Amino acid sequence: MTSATSTGTSPSGAHTEPWTFVAVSSASVKRQIRAIVEREEEVNYRKRMGHEWTTVLQPLRTSWRKDYLTDAPYLILVFKQDYGVTTNGRRKVHYYKELSVAIACGLLITAIQYAGLVTLTSTPLNCGPALRHLLKRPLNEKLAILLPVGYPAEAATVPDLKRKALQDILVEVVD
Numbered sequence: 196m197t198s199a200t201s202t203g204t205s206p207s208g209a210h211t212e213p214w215t216f217v218a219v220s221s222a223s224v225k226r227q228i229r230a231i232v233e234r235e236e237e238v239n240y241r242k243r244m245g246h247e248w249t250t251v252l253q254p255l256r257t258s259w260r261k262d263y264l265t266d267a268p269y270l271i272l273v274f275k276q277d278y279g280v281t282t283n284g285r286r287k288v289h290y291y292k293e294l295s296v297a298i299a300c301g302l303l304i305t306a307i308q309y310a311g312l313v314t315l316t317s318t319p320l321n322c323g324p325a326l327r328h329l330l331k332r333p334l335n336e337k338l339a340i341l342l343p344v345g346y347p348a349e350a351a352t353v354p355d356l357k358r359k360a361l362q363d364i365l366v367e368v369v370d
């Protein structure tokens with residue numbers, strides 16, 4: 196809850212706040228989300244993604260099986276609002292909506308981490324409409340990301356990812 200509050204302070208194009216955060220703790224809804232995601236991801240991994248994509252993911256040990264969707268106490272689904280609707284029913288343009296939602300997701304991930312919890316950035320391919328429907332979200336909302344949130348399992352391991360060196364990511368322009 197606190198994480199969503201801090202994320203709601205995120206900057207957005209023309210301050211249109213083009214996001215909706217859906218926090219799911221219901222075990223039965225989490226089960227339904229898992230069924231939708233695993234059904235699509237199995238096809239993604241087996242057919243749609245192709246050899247190059249699945250090969251590059253191998254060190255990260257991802258797969259179509261998503262135990263975390265029912266293990267995690269919370270699933271936060273972030274929806275991007277393609278446009279807003281004013282109180283008198285008119286459409287409101289949402290400027291820079293992709294970038295605004297991406298910034299908000301970054302803040303949310305950071306807030307979760309600062310709260311002592313963990314998450315992962317999951318991007319259920321081709322599941323947006325079914326998840327939007329399940330969660331009764333309106334047509335102007337598109338799923339941007341799904342974050343399972345909780346404490347790490349005792350036996351959890353994470354890949355030992357190396358980061359690019361500072362000189363490879365920072366270009367300084369000085370007088």
Ligand SMILES: N[C@@H](Cc1ccc(O)c(I)c1)C(=O)O
Nearest residue numbers: 252257258259317318319320
């Ligand atoms: N959406 C899939 C596949 C996936 C996974 C990790 C990743 O960095 C990338 I790029 C894609 C999934 O969530 O498993």
